[in-house]
Structure formats: C-alpha cells, structure tokens
Amino acid sequence: MSGEIISLTSIGRLSGSKRTTAGGCPSAQSHDDYDPALWERIKDHPCYNEQAHHDFARVHVAVAPACNIQCNYCNRKYDCSNESRPGVVSEKLTPEQALRKVTHIAARLPQLSVVGIAGPGDALANPKWTFQTFELISRNLPHLKLCLSTNGLALPDHLDTIKSFGIDHVTMTINMIDPEIGARIYPWIFFDHRRWTGLDAAKILHERQMAGLEGLTAAGILVKVNSVLIPGVNDHHLAEVNAAIRARGAFLHNVMPLISDPAHGTAFGLGGQRGPTPEELTEAQERLGGSGVRLMRHCRQCRADAVGLLGESRDADFTLDRIPEQPVLDLAPHHAYRAHIEREWQHRRAARAAAGRQLAAAAPRGPAKLRVAVATNGGGRVNLHFGKATEFLVYEADSTGIRLLGPRRVENYCLGGFGDDQRLEAVIAALAGVDVLLVAKVGDCPRARLEQAGLRIDDSHGQDYIEPAIAACFAAARQAGLPPRRASA
C-alpha cells in the first residue's frame, strides 16, 4: 500500500497547493510528442501513457483462471506471472461478479479509467468468460476502457471478437522470437487438442504470437509487448524481439524483470535461475532505448485482481465480500475528477516546460547526468513521506531532459511509529545508482543512514511537481559542481 489515493475531497486542496508555474502559457497541444488522435486514445490509460499513471487507476478482474501454456517462471498454484507478480492468488470471479465489483469501484475511485483482464491464467484461454465480462462492462460502464492481456497462443482465433468489442489496448507477453530460446522458457503448450513440448511448442507459440500481433496492429489496436528479462536466457535476445515487434507495429515495449524466488515453486525459482538486479533491468531497457518502439518504464507487474493507481494495491479493500449485492453507480465524482485532471495537466505541462528550460540553462559544470529517486503518492508530485514509500520512481536528468527509468519496489521503512532497520538497508540496496532522493519528508534517523550510504536527500520540494523538483536538484548539483555520487549498499 502506498498510502491513500487522492480522494475527491483532496482535489480542491491539491488544486490550491503550492505550484511551480511556468512563465509562458501552457501549451495548448495534446501532449509532448504524440499526435492528437493517438493522445486521445491513451491519455487516460495508466499503462500506455507514462503521464497518466500518476492520475488514473485500473482494475483487473480475475475471470480467466485457465491457461494454455506453461512457463518456467510460473507456478500454476498461483497467478500468472505474465502480467502479475508470481506468488499471489487472485480472487476468481464470474463475469457477473466482475461487473458488480467494477460498478462498485467505479463509484468509489474517480480515477478509474481502465478495466483489464489479465488472468490469473490467460484471458484468451477462457474466451467465454473474458468476452462475457467485456460485454457486461461495455454495456453498463461505457466510460471505461477495455484492456486484455494474453500470451498470444489463442490470439489469432479471437481477432474478430476483439475488434467487435472495440478493445483498443492489448498486451501480449513475447519473451523470444527464437524457438531455441523459447524451449528454455516454455516446457509445453496446449494447442489444437494436444500438448506440444520443446522446439515444436516454442515454434507454434512464436508463429501464433507474430500472426496475432500483425492482426492486431492491422486493425489499428494499440499493442503493448511485455518481455520478461531472464538473465542468461533471453537478455541478449531482447534486441531481436524488439526489432521483430517494431517491424509489426507494436506500440510499446515493456521489459520487466523475472521475479524468481524458490518459495514460489516455479521451475526457474527451484532451478536457481535468478532475476535481474534493478541496475541490470535499467541497462537492458537503455540498450533498447531509441529503437523506435516506446519503452514502458513505469510497469508495476500488477496482480490479476489489482485495483488502484499503478504501484498501489487496494485489492484488499474491494474483495467480493465487501461489495454490496446491488452496487449503485454514481459517476459524478468521476466527471468532477476528469475536469480536475484537465486543469491539473495544463499546469503540469507548463511546469514540465519550465523544468526543461531550467535543465538547459544549468551551469556547464558538475555531473552530466543525475539520477533522482522520488517518493510519490500520485498526482505527479513529490508528496510521500520516505517511511511510507513502497516504491520510488527513479528518473535520470541531463541538460536535455528528464526521463523515467522505472520504479524500484521496496518495503515501507516505517511501521506505524517505528522504523525497521533491515528494511532501511533493503531500501538503500534498491536505490543503488541513485544520486538524490526526493521525498516530502524523512525522519532524522533514516536520513543519517541514507546520507552515510552516499545519497543526497532533498525534502524541500514537498507537494511540488516531480519534474521541476528534479530540475532544481540538477541545477543545484551543477551549480555546486558536485560529482555524481552513486549510492551503494
């Protein structure tokens, strides 16, 4: 839990809070480098639009328990790790229960913009329940976007149905284009009424994935490709995957880390296959940067019943037993929130433009690049107490701009009144490579230890937008001619 989501009552407070405004007029354009039509399609999708992830929430409904392939990073006793973190079990729902749940959440979470089906198995291995759910949602809650995740094996069979529902966003997990590598990731698939293993299995999967991707992009659907980074297996292969999906028109490429823990009982976990370190993940993403397909940097590998802003799990607040039989749909808060966000985004855009100017004008000495970790609770602001953070967003700034490198997950240091020293050490390890830590507040004890570990702490930007706060840090580091000091454990 990363604390309270922005509530309606806090909207007024936020709008009136201290703000870094630009000298110039906020740009009237849609957004940075998207064309206006595309921006309309992604502006409120937290996964497809890095800016929207600060402000919009999604709910995943776990209506799809069955799967048609076996992955070595998955233990089927738990959720699919294709979209979800392994080792968790989602509450399975019928399509009717899913509608009930989403209706209830839509009335309580004005930020809600997307309903996704991501398992716990594969959405398209359970086409009846998946499409029944979409049917119910689109009929009753037409303001929500539909989103689906799949391994792609069954995708070519369902292209027409996907189009007929107007599903605009599909995520596919593609870990390889070379069956030799695929055979090390997938022990078997179930296809055409039989089980296939080895190279045959990987070859069929690969061909179906490429056909499915081509079919989706030909229909103008935005496709996000997830690739699980598996050190020693596909880490040097992901450039080829990236080239293959780019050639077929994928919109976004999301390289996510293998989560491998023997306790999860996965083949990789038990076999000693390790996941990448945060820095290895960043490096792998950097290698693909500039290839032409946008890289997603803000993925949180949400579980199949995730609720809330990315990085936040409010699933426990919305289990079926807490939802009334006949939830009442009230969209007034949602509309108020939309209006708030439109204004908020104008301000944020102006603040980002001003930040860009500050970066460009920074003194020509000191560090060329600065890595900054931010504690945020949503809204695109530095607004979270260090001890409450369950993740930090790591950005890199140089004189040309600020880029999100990705979230680093941690366990919150503060446990209701006291700090946990072991957790503090884990936070420091997770922040390897970071120069500055931007928080709304931090206690004296953790501050001393963090500084001792080489991090510079800045709590002077509480409630400010993230980009201008980072630009100020960068300009200050330049001004002082500070060397970059990458913290290490």
Next chain:
Amino acid sequence: MAYTIIADDCTACAACELECPNGAISAKKSIYIIDASKCTECQGKHKSPQCAAVCPTGACVPA
C-alpha cells in the same frame, strides 16, 4: 474406463472443464471433479485425454 482428478493437486483453474468434449468435468466447491459415467477418455474424439493434456499440475489421471 474413466479419468479422475487428484483433489490435492487441483488448483481449480477450469482448464480441463473447458476442453472436455463430453461435459464430464465440473466444479465442486474449490476443486473440479470428473463424472465417470460421462468420461470416455476422449476416445473417438481426440488422440489423447484432453483434461490430462491441458492440466498444469498433472492432476488428471486414469481412475
């Protein structure tokens, strides 16, 4: 001649139910069971028992 589901190994994923050509499989509380009177081991319909081929945990076995 029928298949059965080892209750301890079943994760209730429903994959077998979706594949059974005879509608022999259904949910019973938190696991799935095979109605032996409806199970033909898929003979005449498929080369191998579909439930066993799709089950991720090896829970579907000859009775």
